[in-house]
Amino acid sequence: xxxxxxxxxxxxxxxxxxxxxxxxxxxxxxxxxxxxxxxxxxxxxxxxxxxxxxxxxxxxxxx
Numbered sequence: 154x155x156x157x158x159x160x161x162x163x164x165x166x167x168x169x170x171x172x173x174x175x176x177x178x179x180x181x182x183x184x185x186x187x188x189x190x191x192x193x194x195x196x197x198x199x200x201x202x203x204x205x206x207x208x209x210x211x212x213x214x215x216x
Contacts, residue, residue: 172198174195175193
């Protein structure tokens with residue numbers, strides 16, 4: 154059963170779209186409430202968006 158769930162997760166992740174080379178905007182000014190552009194930039198950021206459907210962002214890090 155666990156192997157089937159793992160295979161399903163891998164199959165779904167291969168068909169998903171995602172941005173690459175993600176970077177935090179270096180021009181952000183945390184001391185003011187100004188509009189500094191997008192918070193996160195990268196390649197292929199518009200792929201996979203469909204009108205009327207939510208977009209999810211997963212962030213992972215190790216400390």
